[in-house]
Amino acid sequence: MALGFEAPLVLPVSPVDEIDGWRTLGKARQGETVDGRSRPWSAGAGSGALATGLVQMAWVLERVGSELPGMACTTRPEVWLSGESGLLVWEAFVSGTGKPVPAGTTQHAADAAAAADTFADRLEAGTLGESDVMCAPMSSLNLAAAAAAYANMTIAVDELRLPVPVYRTRPAQL
Incomplete structure (x- = not known):
């Protein structure tokens, strides 16, 4: 199972060992x-x-x-693709040219369809490991890993500092 959320799931954290590291707080991700x-x-x-x-x-x-006790969750496509985890959480970046024009549906439904199509295309192309948005060179704060831990799902603790795959959508074919 794979779940994409249209919200920032990974945030850049500026380096604390640099005197002016605070200057990059809240800035755009790459x-x-x-x-x-x-x-x-x-x-x-x-x-x-x-x-x-x-x-x-x-x-x-x-x-x-709660419905699937013991479900292992990850934000790492390679872990999910290997079968080590039953759930992959990823970020849908629905914005700009990827923002679809709804045709006979709501904007939310059109956005969700665009995100799902993008994920399916990447799965087929074997490019789930390629994120369109990254926090580098800053550290990553993985909110999906924090939410999974909150939900008592099994997730590797090191994922709290690892990137979440972010997929920029293209308009869905409705």
């Missing part, structure tokens, strides 16, 4: 800039989606975990 315009995770839409998405993700993961 890959969030589109056509030269920065859309950082901490901007209005991103921070609003993060707040709502985090509690939704925690609730969904807890619900899944």
